[in-house]
Amino acid sequence: MKILSNVFLNQKKLTVTNKKIATMLIAMFAVHAAASNAACNGYVGITFDDGPTSNTTTLINLLKQNSLTPVTWFNWGQHVASNPSLIPQELGVGEVQNHSYTHPHMANFTYQQVSSELSQDNQAIQNAGAPKPKIYRAPYGELNSTIRQAAADLGLFAMTWDIDSADWNGASTAAIVSANNQLQNGQVILMHDGIINTNNAIAQIAANLRAKNLCPGRIDPTNGRAIAPSGSGGSSSSSSSGGGGTGTITVRARGTSGQEQIQLVVNNTTVATWTLSTSYQNFTVNNSATSGILVKFINDATNRDVQVDYIIAGGVTKQAEDQTFNTGVFQSGACGGGNGHSEWLNCNGAIGF
Ligand SMILES: [Zn+2]
Known part of the structure; x- marks a missing residue:
């Protein structure tokens, strides 16, 4: 199914200059991530x-x-x-x-x-x-x-x-x-x-x-x-070199075909892209945000749908079906046409947490 979500419209409004800046910022973030282990797929x-x-x-x-x-x-x-x-x-x-x-x-x-x-x-x-x-x-x-x-x-x-x-x-x-x-x-x-x-x-x-x-x-x-390392392993192992420790976001999701891709977007920055399998998997990144989090389906096609079970941010589990922001579920005859409260992304779009 086809739809331009608000997220995509906002991206299209970016000027070329802004896009360059954004690209540079993403590149800088990537370097930092490689050095500090900040982003884990x-x-x-x-x-x-x-x-x-x-x-x-x-x-x-x-x-x-x-x-x-x-x-x-x-x-x-x-x-x-x-x-x-x-x-x-x-x-x-x-x-x-x-x-x-x-x-x-x-x-x-x-x-x-x-x-x-x-x-x-x-x-x-x-x-x-x-x-x-x-x-x-x-x-x-x-x-x-x-x-x-x-x-x-x-x-x-x-x-x-x-x-x-x-x-x-x-x-x-x-x-x-x-x-x-x-x-x-x-x-x-x-x-x-x-x-x-x-x-x-x-x-x-x-x-x-x-x-x-x-x-x-x-x-x-x-x-x-x-x-993910918890940082609370043993009495003598106080240092976790995995970085972060408390500040992680975990997304539990699967796809119906196993070809679906989702992105984790935090405060308008894409921090991870994952390819799903047909079984539920947990995907985790080190990130301390607890709101402003989108799980976004990006490659919709025939027979592709995404099911998001939940996310865990800042140690708190948030069920997908409890969220009202869902621009990707097919409801009332349109993508994002209802009031959310669904685990499903049938179209390109996002669940907001
Ligand atoms: Zn052995």
């Missing part, structure tokens, strides 16, 4: 298993140098017990989580055996000064109902990964970089602490993610998905 989970090791300090320095933080460490309990002083260093660049105490194959373990492995690792990690783990990554990716139950009873979400870098299996630095390049918003990659090819991949992984405005995130302990 999404978050990915950068994870390292099996540490701490004699390599941990080197790896942490590489992560810091390349601003590839925060990361998640899935620590091997025996290694924690022999290197407890490395845990505070790990906490300085991320979160420390559970990867079992002796790293055994557990598919045939009893509930008690699994529980013992996981609780011993929790104890070693906490003894070294880290908060109680909330996530368990299964060695070898071996999960079953017994393992999941034992983990859940210890307050641990059991997970594996979305993408395996295969660094444990001799993958080249280029292959590790390439695996990381497949990461999409919310996904988590498996890497390891103690592998030289992984160390050598860090700079390029960071550069590639930055080019796509994908930011390292923490892992949500309720579902194993990568999300």
Whole structure:
């Protein structure tokens, strides 16, 4: 469907001079964003298993140098017990989580055996000064109902990964970089602490993610998905290098075809453009605005419609169907023809929050 929303009319009224200034401002903002991590199209989970090791300090320095933080460490309990002083260093660049105490194959373990492995690792990690783990990554990716139950009873979400870098299996630095390049918003990659090819991949992984405005995130302990760093991770990890922290805007939306594009416009400035999939996804940027926020559908065509579930701005959830400003929903025979109160954008137009 076709309609010129008020937003578009306003844009057309811009003079050439104003457009140039606007372009310059956007370019300046982009430079700032690249430097400070201000704009994130999404978050990915950068994870390292099996540490701490004699390599941990080197790896942490590489992560810091390349601003590839925060990361998640899935620590091997025996290694924690022999290197407890490395845990505070790990906490300085991320979160420390559970990867079992002796790293055994557990598919045939009893509930008690699994529980013992996981609780011993929790104890070693906490003894070294880290908060109680909330996530368990299964060695070898071996999960079953017994393992999941034992983990859940210890307050641990059991997970594996979305993408395996295969660094444990001799993958080249280029292959590790390439695996990381497949990461999409919310996904988590498996890497390891103690592998030289992984160390050598860090700079390029960071550069590639930055080019796509994908930011390292923490892992949500309720579902194993990568999300924005909260800045409230652990007692020792007071600094979140993700920037912002409290000031984020999250948009939850999907499209009917998976080709729909939306933009987040804050106080008349476009701060992000996202392509939707047919399933709901959360898109997050670092921005402290709590009003003057538009979610705008920009590429309407046959069979394309956008459904916006809600946004979260300044920590407050605002449902799309509670908003009266909606120039993109088809109501009363026209785009934006009614009083809003809809999750839908059937035409190019915006929901105002
Ligand atoms: Zn492992």
